[in-house]
Amino acid sequence: MNIKKPIKIIGEILSIVAVMLIIRKLYLMKINILSNIYTLGILFISVCVFLCAISIFASFIPWAQMLFVTTGKCIPSWKLIIVCVKANVYKYIPGNIFQYVGKNELAIDEHLRQRDVASATIMDILIMLIVSIITAFLFLRKSFFIVLFNYTNKYMLLLLSILLCCSIIIIYRVKYVNELISKLFHHPKNLIISIIYYIIQNIYISSIYLALIAKFYNGTQPLFSLSPYIYGACIISGIIGFLTPGVPGGIGIREAIMIYITNGIIEESTIIPAVLIFRVISISSDLLSYILIRLTLLLKAQKSHTKRV
Numbered sequence: 001m002n003i004k005k006p007i008k009i010i011g012e013i014l015s016i017v018a019v020m021l022i023i024r025k026l027y028l029m030k031i032n033i034l035s036n037i038y039t040l041g042i043l044f045i046s047v048c049v050f051l052c053a054i055s056i057f058a059s060f061i062p063w064a065q066m067l068f069v070t071t072g073k074c075i076p077s078w079k080l081i082i083v084c085v086k087a088n089v090y091k092y093i094p095g096n097i098f099q100y101v102g103k104n105e106l107a108i109d110e111h112l113r114q115r116d117v118a119s120a121t122i123m124d125i126l127i128m129l130i131v132s133i134i135t136a137f138l139f140l141r142k143s144f145f146i147v148l149f150n151y152t153n154k155y156m157l158l159l160l161s162i163l164l165c166c167s168i169i170i171i172y173r174v175k176y177v178n179e180l181i182s183k184l185f186h187h188p189k190n191l192i193i194s195i196i197y198y199i200i201q202n203i204y205i206s207s208i209y210l211a212l213i214a215k216f217y218n219g220t221q222p223l224f225s226l227s228p229y230i231y232g233a234c235i236i237s238g239i240i241g242f243l244t245p246g247v248p249g250g251i252g253i254r255e256a257i258m259i260y261i262t263n264g265i266i267e268e269s270t271i272i273p274a275v276l277i278f279r280v281i282s283i284s285s286d287l288l289s290y291i292l293i294r295l296t297l298l299l300k301a302q303k304s305h306t307k308r309v
Contacts, residue, residue, distance in 0.1 A: 139232030
């Protein structure tokens with residue numbers, strides 16, 4: 001039985017649902033942020049959206065490294081970009097798993113084992129979390145632990161501890177996991193590329209955040225001296241938003257943590273509009289990248305049809 005077609009149909013349905021949810025989020029937020037967008041200027045917002053979209057298109061890089069480790073194959077970049085961008089919008093579907101399940105579409109297209117593709121995705125997530133946590137700690141130092149234990153839900157910390165213990169047991173007991181770890185350390189170049197990517201990506205996104213805050217900032221202390229807090233807050237808020245179950249795209253969590261961490265350092269009149277605008281930019285870049293991919297696929301299909309005719 002050919003399961004490729006029904007899986008494609010399910011993927012298309014999920015894409016439509018995700019896009020509708022994105023548009024709804026933008027519509028609900030417009031009342032609060034329209035005046036701030038006008039203040040910043042359409043050009044500045046457009047540049048930020050474009051820069052965030054670049055980050056989305058580049059998100060295939062660490063995943064490609066892990067796919068090479070698990071499958072031993074170099075899959076064309078354009079195929080990985082299409083899968084990553086399409087799967088990216090699934091994060092707005094409640095459940096927080098669809099964006100990762102969506103990546104397994106590649107297994108069907110490239111005739112790969114589902115287990116290998118899923119393993120590459122999990123390894124990619126783990127590297128992202130580890131690098132992000134270390135990077136956030138380097139920026140926040142002592143504040144890192146204060147935020148982690150004061151703001152993060154205790155039950156979530158307990159759940160993460162249980163998952164960590166289970167992961168350790170699995171690593172020592174499951175032969176396939178041992179094989180993956182062995183493969184990973186036999187491909188240090190791929191691991192290093194993934195680590196470097198996430199370091200750059202964290203700083204890249206945080207820099208966009210910093211640029212937004214700078215537009216609203218009117219404090220007496222130089223903003224440059226506050227940048228480590230801003231970078232650390234941006235990274236750790238992303239981590240907690242990512243780990244919080246049942247919050248599509250981390251919406252609301254990331255903003256609340258940004259405000260919490262910067263409380264007493266940056267005025268609310270600066271940070272609140274900045275985090276709202278950044279959320280709109282983030283959602284808009286997700287939508288833009290998805291539209292560009294869909295248009296590219298449509299043009300490619302038309303071109304292929306023209307050649308056959």
